[in-house]
Amino acid sequence: MRIAVIGAGPAGVRAVETLVAAGHRPVWIDEAREGGGRIYQRPPQSLRRDARMLYGFEARKAEGVHATFERLAPVVDWRPETLVWHIRPQARRLSTQHQGRTQATVDYDAAILCTGAMDRVVPVPGWTLPGVTTMGAAQIALKTQGCSIGARVAFVGTGPLLYLVAYQYAKAGVTVAAVVDTTPFATKFAAAPGLLRGGATFVKGIYYIGWLRAHGVRVVEGATPVAINGTTDVQGLRWRGSDGREDLVACDAVGMGWGLKPEAQLADLAGVPFRFEPLQHSWIPECDTSGRTPVEGHYLAGDGAAIGGADVAELAGARAALALLQDAGQSVDAVRVAALDRALAGQQRFRIALERAFPYPAALAASVADETLLCRCEGLTAGELRAAAREDHDVGPAPEMNRAKAFTRVGMGRCQGRVCGPAAAEVLAASLGRDVASIGRLRGQSPVKPMPMLVPEATP
């Protein structure tokens, strides 16, 4: 049986581990040079540092994932630096490009997609200035390249990553100008009982906030970002406090992010149906708790299925592999299946509380000012998108996302809506006076990421 696993983050590593233990030798593909995924992304060889320093509390888990990866890579068909840019579920064929140069196809009987997540952003005036990155990018810069996005950095957004990244920056010796959380304290407090289920994870979250405050870092809650100041570079971050007063800190870089969203383009191309998940406030591909999708032979695990964090990803990776084995008629350890299901169910309850504690600020996204750049690839403002929803629009009005894209070019650039999509949907839905779940989502197509056209082979 030919099995393909895409992604070598915590989910992919545990999926492959389970498959190998059952006697398989899957094709294992990742765009990255090494395994680890996002949270446990490793620096290049020359910048290797101590795991404790890189991953903090998570060092042991990181080392576990890395060691498992090192053990597995030689015994499977491991293909690093390889982008899966298309998947054809009926033909069961992947199209891949290695190092932006070599094309190859991979035929499979069953596939597990462990493609992870990416940051979710809300456009703020000035968000395209050099020096503004997503929260995740700020962290990757620090983690893998050992560099900071600025000398005096402000963070704005919401979610556990906000405090974690600020903490990591401060620990690394960078001046953290402010941590501006769009969620009010009361919202988080209300979710606290549920968060307690998270045990260590919850305690760590509290620890980061406490540490930041203890080290004199300004932490603001319930704030509304107003603008990132500057004309050619970042000069400061402005926000309105919960009391309505405007405030400003000087900084030369800003990290921003409002939680994560699944990188689910491959699942989309594989024909997996999507549903709007109200709690994550996001479109997610459909699968059951063991990762089975409605498309036979195709499984999902980790953040690429729904945002669950690294611990869930490890559990889900193993669980999806077991589901695949079961479906292939192989006998699996029922005790292990039950234990994984129990652990996943427990995590799910914590996750619900976490989403309640750090909700996506849909209203903030919907109210992006008319003149603010919404789609940075196409230079489109929020006002231009709103115009397409009006009755008096030239060729409009656009009743749903793909039509709005057709009329305005929103999401038509390099990112194909991966960055601007969620906020654009809020803006359009609000302009139409409709629920965001009812205006559709941008259709996916290959390649899942921009792919260079190859120079035809030079004949020697």
Place this chain on the structure above:
Amino acid sequence: MSETCDALVLGGGGAGCSAALHLAKRGLRVILLERGLVGGQASGVNYGGVRQQGRHAAELPIARRSREMWGRMREIAGTDAEFTVTTHLKLARNAEEEAELVAYLDIARDYGLSLRMVGSNSIHLEYPWLSNSVVAGSLSPEDGSANPRLLAPALAHAARAAGAVICEGTRIVELSYAGGMFLLRAEDGREFQAPLLLNVAGFWGGAVAEAFGEKAPVAPMSPNMMVTEPLPYFITPNIGVVGGNVYLRQIPRGNVIIGGGHGESDPSKPWSRALPEVSLQTQAHAVALVPELAGAHVIRSWSGIDGVTPDHLPVIGPSRTTPGLFHAFGFSGAGFQLGPAIGAIMTELMVDHATDVPLDAFRIDRFQTAAGDTP
């Protein structure tokens, strides 16, 4: 409950929306029925070529008329749908292909389309970014391109303003004719009646004709398309080649749109998608033609569904079985340019019972064999 009007237009592509507009302007009460959104199928996802050069002689009179309308699109539809006269340059890569270009000059001239041969010396002077594989080209100064995402919605917008009713999200599942009236029933039970019915249902037009006992062999056709990230603007003409294995154009915004070969589709959904191996093959052809494209990032690929007939010509004209029924479908991958004129011509046929444009080559019964059946 059924709605009654003077004419039903089945299909909201470029042809249907233009027809709704023209029929409404002639004072008819028109209802256009569209399964999804207008321009949601071939008319909205095509390459955007507004090209006369290279067409079959039989199509040139329609293409000429349409070209005249494209030039007035702002007046007709309230927007020019980004129609731009970019010129169309058709390239030859060997002597044989060059001879084909030369032979076509006479055909074009007969229909008042003036083309200019660009020889092997001047072609590389005029278009220095073309590779040495190109030996000559034929330039059509009047041709160009437009934004397919805008045409059908704009025409529908204008049709609405002229009094037509545009019913989107209306999938017709049952068609019948009795007592001089057509009765169409939508999936959700709504019914529509009129003494005139225009079948402009694209690929699905074959099924509509069949509902009235007429067979026209139409197969799905899904051109394979892709687009690059924005690059500095340097490819001004719309580019084609003899044989057609690649065509490309650049919009002033910088993106290069590249077509060639065919993708996959399932018209029953409807669903279509580019095929990866075809995309790669077409990329190679494109880079072989314009070497500077090497390394440019492709950001998206797609396809669509048009109906193709055995002779690659559409079916246009009155039904041979049912009075009041008119067809215009199966544009075989080249009906975007024709859409505006089709609406005008069908209106003449339906209202005036005559048109100046010769349509004999497009008769629906041309596929019938001696035995009276379709092959």
